[in-house]
Amino acid sequence: MSDVGGGAGRAGDPADPIPDDPLVLGGQKFGSRLIMGTGGAPSLDVLGRALMASGTEITTVAMRRIDPSSPGSVLDVIAQRGITVLPNTAGCFTAAEAVRTARLAAEALGTNWVKLEVIADEVTLLPDPIELLDAAERLAAEGFTVLPYCNDDPVLARRLEQAGCAAVMPLGAPIGSGLGIRNPHNIELMVQAASVPVILDAGIGTASDAALAMELGCSAVLLATAVTRARDPELMAAAMKSAVIAGRLAYRAGRIPRRFCAVASSPPVSG
């Protein structure tokens, strides 16, 4: 029994962010490798508690027409908890729209970081890779720290990196689907080839999906719906925090090779 969970000791208490293994993103260091978005929460109160339970240091917001009748602001919830705000370009279908939205977000929020989303259609919500690359090139040239939500395509990832993106953020499955990581081989290929962080974004359904992403070598996981629409968002946020830490530790520890036959772990009986 003493071997169960062995190896985690060097990284300290596995329930805490790993102090010697920060996520380096856009030249900044973060202790948490879980990025929790704000989308889908039933109330700002639930959102605030879930954000805290997740341990996230970065959270996403969307830009929309101001609604004077809206009670409270998501920005207050984020600022009160000392979390870095990351605007997205959700709802944009063209590079021009996404560039305009990123500029507006930068002006409103005082950040030049952007989660770049350029969606092909309302049905699949899949990224449009042509428009995405165009927008990424333009925003990177303007000095933005561009974090593109992209397809799980290693070739596209290379092009996005060449365009100057600070990370690539492939989907595991369509937004909000909770289907997990449908093509783990492509995610591994992206990790092997990329020199910027690969952040698994979209498709996470439950904690084991997040752990798998980290075991595949992703630098971080970005999720929202899996937490905010869980029966108990605060509890699921805690589960995701633990899963990301566990997956990262397993990746660093190095899993044993898969074999088709048994390999005894106890010494043979001598005699």
Added chain:
Amino acid sequence: MEILINGAAHQVADDMSLDRAVALISDAASGVAAAVNGELVRRVSWRSTRLAAGDEIEVLTAVQGG
């Protein structure tokens, strides 16, 4: 003159400035960005930006998402 703010028609004084137009729907001191006819206007320029009849103003802020 008539202008559009976030898609809604408003009757305003001629040569109204952008800062007064934004104030019609928001008193937020931060977290807001404005565009006139699709072009971002930085907050420092709101007061000096004069609007014309038919201008379409968008006033955006952050909401839950992503």
